[in-house]
Amino acid sequence: QLQLQESGPGLVKPSETLSLTCTVSGGSISSRNYYWGWIRQPPGKGLEWIGNIYYSGITYYNSSLKSRVTISVDTSKNQFSLKLSSVAAADTAVYYCSKQTHYWGSLDFWGQGALVTVSS
């Protein structure tokens, strides 16, 4: 069974860069047709799609975050990562990694989520 697990600092200072890694187990991140994505949920708010990546490095980003987001993949480690620069309090959220069936498709496997708080 495919499993995803987020890891990274739970506290980030304003104006710094948030970095999270998602480790995939039970399957290969190089599987064709699948994309690997990030979604977040600020406290008391709804889900927001951040972006996704194909094993070859093709990326799609949320247009509202595009200037600050970088998603990368490391196939040798079966991991993909999120970097969000110049963070502010509004970036405080639970961040989920997920498998997406296509770049337009459903999110059928999710990590447990990682709370990241932006505060000095």
Place this chain on the structure above:
Amino acid sequence: QSVLTQPPSVSGAPGQRVPISCSGSSSNIGAGYDVHWYQHLPGTAPKLLIYDNTNRPSGVPDRFSGSKSGTSASLVITGLQAEDEADYYCQSYDSSLSGSVFGGGTKLTVL
């Protein structure tokens, strides 16, 4: 403001039928992109309920069904149970934004 519009809340008594709507536009649902639905309980990861408009993943009860027409989609829960109390989100792809989009979410209360 979400690209896909859902009612903030719905409610129903046990055993009842509850629909949840998801309204989009010509750049997402109306463009033919599939709609997917998720159930989200506090403190857990969202769970895929319906994919590609009408399909249920293995293990999802047939009390949950999805449909799509024009620029809108709908999730219907029949035989409502207390355990169905959760937040529900629709998701699709938007060609103008070149990315996936979620609805604002609907909180289902079982009376």
